Amino acid sequence: MIVMQRPNRRTEFEERIVEGEMVVMDKESEQIHQLNQTASFIWQLCDGNHDQQQIAEELAEAFEIDADTAEADVADTLKKLEEIGLLVSC
Numbered sequence: 574m575i576v577m578q579r580p581n582r583r584t585e586f587e588e589r590i591v592e593g594e595m596v597v598m599d600k601e602s603e604q605i606h607q608l609n610q611t612a613s614f615i616w617q618l619c620d621g622n623h624d625q626q627q628i629a630e631e632l633a634e635a636f637e638i639d640a641d642t643a644e645a646d647v648a649d650t651l652k653k654l655e656e657i658g659l660l661v662s663c
Contacts, residue, residue: 582620586659587600590613594608594613599659602658611646612653616659619660625648630643
């Protein structure tokens with residue numbers, strides 16, 4: 574598993590919360606990404622200050638899930654966010 578040291582949201586996007594889920598708009602590529610509640614939570618912690626482990630710990634606490642599940646969810650979500658170009662690693 575690849576670990577992002579300190580994932581960070583790219584800043585050129587517009588983002589809004591719609592019905593509890595984050596919507597990220599990339600005007601340059603004319604794409605809109607809708608993140609579910611878990612991905613929205615993770616996205617908000619991708620601030621360049623939290624590392625992957627810290628994000629997993631906060632997710633486990635907030636959603637009352639075990640550490641292994643949180644770590645897997647965070648790793649999978651970060652991988653997807655990076656693949657679609659929404660993140661940079663600090």
